[in-house]
Amino acid sequence: MTLRLGFEFPSGLPKWRANLNTSIASLRRKRMSHVEMLERRGYRLLDILGSGSHAKVDGVVKVYMAEFIADNLCQRPMACKLVDMEKAPRNYVVKFLPKELEILRRIKHPHIIETYSIIQWNKRYVCTFMQLAEKGDLLDFILENGAVSENQMRVWFRQITLAVQYMHTLEIVHRDLKCENILITAKCNVKVSDFGFARSILDDHGSTILSDTFCGSLCYIAPEVLKGLPYNPKISDMWGLGVILFVALNCAMPFRKFSQIKKMYEAQMSYDWAFRSKISDELSSQVKSLVKKLLEPDLNKRLGVQQILNSKWIAMNPKCLILSKREKSALEKAEEEITKIKAKKPTTDDVA
Template sequence: MNSKTDIIQKELQSALLEKRPNEEEDQIKRRESVLEINGYQVKETIGTGAFSIVKKAFSKTHDRSVAIKIVSKQKATKDVLTKFLPREIELVRGLKHVNLIRFYECIETTLRFYIVMQYAENGSLLQLIRKEKFIPEARAKLFFNQLLNVVEYIHSMGIVHRDIKCENIVFDETFTLKLIDFGFARGNMHPVVAGGKIKPVFSKTFCGSHAYASPEILKSVAYQPQLSDIWAIGVVLYTMVIGRLPFSNENNINALIKQVSAGPKFHKDRSISDDCRDLITRILKPVDERITIEEMRRLSWLNENDSGYDDSGNEKILEKRIKLETGVDESEAKQVDINNNDNSSDQQCTSPSVYKRKVATPNKF
């Protein structure tokens, strides 16, 4: 009898000592189970955020790798769940362009959102700059033209991105540029007719990174977001060809305002053409002087016939051009100082921009 009691007690002790999966492991299993039911084989984590995680997965339906952004409803703020996330999903569903990451579907459960998108095999522009120290000007021109095309497209659709930065620019298997992350984007931003005049729609929400923020955003005044998007692509261009951000990413707003007011400085350790320097300078200007996309397209730097690179961004072998960076030893260059469907139906928008740089009195937020 005693032996039976001993056996029972040992079994109970063994059960109590047995390792049990913690709550986080349970959540991961449930999360991956939901995705597996929907035909996704979950692989490694490729990105993390404050309330989200991005997983690489293989889609049986699409027969390709995809990226899945998993947003936790428990961790996300109320604004994210009720305003920014629903807006992002609504906007990306209606957009299609060769330089936009493709949206496949959104799965919602009690605890999470799963946003399934095209997978970018060649990583982000930030990663590329960190690896190569800077982007040769001819190749940067190709990438900038693609970025210009997609920004003009979304603006023509009445959408502003409000978070353009090197981290939100990625490349697919052919090194075609793709703009991602519409978490801060907003639609219905077409100019409106009021009092017989066309007036832009203004915004007052601070969005994005300090290092890419236009002076009007830093000053916390109502701003025309199309023109702030243009400022951000100027920061991207500078960062590509120079290899570092033009302005710091610090939280001291007053110091940052002084920096942007003084304009970008071009360091001697990186040589770029006068035309490229002129374009950057004309973008990174106060809002009433800032160049528009329509005006950019008339500049010589964007209109040279041969960039020296093919459509995939690979340098031509038979017709190599002398790089503008000759004489600069890449080993001496400083490391980057930055923190932070069917293609045949993809649309390109090359029509003149409807947004002019002159700012009217705000009439709507």
């Protein structure tokens, strides 16, 4: 069966095709069953790119570079996330993985990593093929190049915020926004990725519900999550955006990596963070004000997505205030979809 995904054929074979090492051959010998199955469907696994956030057991979640083969020709490379459900923690398989797959099937936005296909087989493996971000993630970019310039970060932060706005419109929250989950494409655009902790926050009656799951990465987790009480995950996503912006501009975390949650919480609540003096002198007052309003422990004062997009800092580049056709179309479709979903859900009175 030939599968058409709309890729362009490259003019020549990529360099990495000529440099496959023996570990790939070893991988294929050990896992011939699922490798053969994928190749029958036109997919070929290549180098291992990394491990997923749930890879608490070796081999549970692995991310590969892959390629789609059609008519014996190599198409554009992609990324492949392979989950071994037999080795994965039961909590992940039962609670998080089904939500992630459901969300990946629903979302499509120019600033969210695109999912091409999801393949499940033998009740053991789940394989998600998605867009390859050629320049890696934002954290690696910062570690290699230093702090991101304010002008560049304005463009990237707008893209990230638009992706979050789209998700929140669909009543979906990410709950693990961090630099490692912001990927950079060959054209230097950023894409939000990794929806392992994402979930819908609508109940069976169409009402929004709070979260009570402690999830995410400690350095990016909002104080209300650390507190251990039910929280509004949309507001908590805003904290994650604030940490991303701070790290990108400052090339350092806002809060030291405390091993104790209590100390981290106390630092967050007391505004115990500051830009490095050398960096602070070069930053505009508008971006410093925006970071302060995002790393705000008072939930009633923390900014929302629309306030970010309408902020004075974003407005410093007038082009950032205008939605592209694809951005506008994605948001309108999300608004239409959520309206239909809420209309179909029974109200409390209907159930009674």
